Amino acid sequence: MMRKVPLIVILGSTGTGKTKLSLELAERFGGEIISADSMQVYTHLDIATAKATREEQARARHHLLDVTTPAEPFTVTHFRNAALPIIERLLAQAKPPIVVGGTNYYIESLLWDVLVDAQEKQSPGSPLAELKEGELGAMSTVELHKHLAKIDAGSANRIHPNNRRKILRAIEVYQGTGQTLTEKLAEQRGQPGGNRLGGPLRYPHTVLLWLRCNQEVLNARLDARVDGMLEQGLIKELRLFHNTHQGITVQAYTSGVLQTIGYKEFVPYLMKYNQQQDDKIEQYLRTHNYKLPRPEELKEEDSLPEGLHLLRSCCDELKLVTRRYSKKQLKWINNRFLASRDRQVPDLYELDTSDVSAWSQTVYQRAESIIESYQNGDICEIEPMAKREHPGANLDEETSNFCAICERHFVGEYQWSLHLKSNKHKRRKDGQRKREQLSQRQSQGETGEEEAKPRH
Incomplete structure (x- = not known):
């Protein structure tokens, strides 16, 4: 019997061990890794975005790391268009693609037909004159939403009036295609296997692995990761990145790489101090094992370099934001995979990464067994997670x-x-x-x- 080659997707909050497992599975099954992280596509932010190191990348081939710069636009559509050919090529070669994420909408764009291209053949007879890019940029978000309501009332009702990015996207679809986003979504959802969230499942042979971790353990792990970043050279990396991209557009500061977790939290420090002060702080940290002192730990005779308190505040903010983001990722997986009653969702397998000392038994070996069973068409002893009913499943989510x-x-x-x-x-x-x-x-x-x- 021919062995099935699945698309392997590793989900999980930041800090749950997705990189570690992806490397182990790539080596075990001869696969290649596709990063589904919206910030790891950018160059020169290796430490801040927790990219796989050079040593890790040498263990297995990685895709979609360092493929663009902040000066270039890179959207979820760019990601999908770059990732799908890689997946198709690997499957044709009987190599399992291993998608590691990361960024929720990046993963969804691969698993399901959920994106609408904004640039297609223009349909004639658009009732309203097109707005140029400069005109759109000059309009307030309220004005843009009112304009959207004139051309696409359905999208205006579905998109929050403060969500400038989605409003602009809906306008671009109409101006680029002559069809409203509402019309295009209706076509997509009307496909066999489509549902209220979009089109059908793209790859029926998919294995979903969800890495989970006790929240207290994860919080401590995330805090330790931030402290470790300082020792790896985070300040130097951020300074170089900041100096290189000081002339970047305001738009990039509000939506794009400059809003990435790991950079934006340090902007107050980077704007106030320079390289010379970085060196003084780096020297202090080096002699204190890269531990940032807390106010209650200081003594009167302690002499601290200027800017150290602000840097500690930035690190504390990064820890807080990272914890919040991990909870947001958790909520997304619950809602979009386990509680989507009318969506084609592959079986989702839970792996507990709380105890690192038991990794081989509780994570790697279980993942290996799940994939082997799928490839061979055998019944897996490990049960997938049960689906559940979302409390808002029968409610209108587009009003x-x-x-x-x-x-x-x-x-x-x-x-x-x-x-x-x-x-x-x-x-x-x-x-x-x-x-x-x-x-x-x-x-x-x-x-x-x-x-x-x-x-x-």
């Missing part, structure tokens, strides 16, 4: 609501229902009711006083 009390927009009935039940909304609602009652009583009191005055 917008505005809360006048809290002055906030919400996309989707599920988020709207959560907001209406939230304590914050209830407190504001009670506060508004009390103010209205007070105002009414004051108004009635003034009227009563006027009626009580004697007439002459």
